[in-house]
Amino acid sequence: MKKTDWIKVLLVVSLFGNLAFFQNHERASRKQDIRYELLNSNIYRDLAQLEETIQYQIDNNWKNEPLVTQKLDDAIDSILLSHVMEEDKNKEDILWELHEYLYKFKYSEETFDVILNDEQRFNFIYLGDKLRSSGWNYGVGDDLKWSVFKSKVKELVAET
Template sequence: MRKEDWIKVILVVSVLCNGALFASQKRMSRNQALKYELLNAYIYRDLTQLEATIKYQIDNNWDNEPLVIQKLDDAIDSVILHIGMEKDDDKEEILWNLHNYLKGYKVGDENLEGSLTNKQRTDYIYLGEKLRSSGWNYGVGYDTKWDIFESKVKGLIAA
């Protein structure tokens, strides 16, 4: 083959390889976006259920206190799942901050029996207010994109 033919072959192979690389990168990016959408939705769901449960308990004189503890555990579990699947250090740090914030509201061990003290109820009421004020409640549209999720987390854990 002539030199020009070799150049054409190399050019065609290069274009095909670049096309395959682009398609692979696009698929990986789409998969990453779906992962965030799913994992962020789990956390959003669990935090909104926690907020709704706290509100329900307040409205019903804390008649089923262990449910609040269970919903808090569900939210913490969702955060742990997201941490385990996160590869970006900055995002993982945000998730750890959320985990540590929520962990501060845990009472005792995994025991769901017994009743809450007045201080624990007050703490949960405060948590419910913080969740509502940062947009973690039903009736408010939500976006699972990372930037929106991150701003809500920062709003929640801000002092």
């Protein structure tokens, strides 16, 4: 084979190699995006349900208090699941910050036989207000991009 033929063969092989690499990278990127959408949507759903449950209890004179603690546990579990599956240290830190913030509102491991005192109700009312003002409620579009998620977390955990 001539030298020019070898160059052509190398160019074709290189082209196919680069194409395969690009497709693999695109597939991995899309897989990561889908994972974020699924995991973040669970957190969005659980935090929106928590906010809705707190508001429902306020409107109904706290007739079924265990619902609030159950929804708080659901949200914490979703955050922990996302945290465990996360590979990016910065994103892990954001999820852990959200977990620590919500964990402050958990006062017992018991979730089914709960009687809240006035201070605990006040704390849940405060949490409901913070969730609502940060955009963790129904009726607000759920943009599942990480940057939007991160800004909502930062707004929620910010002290006022």
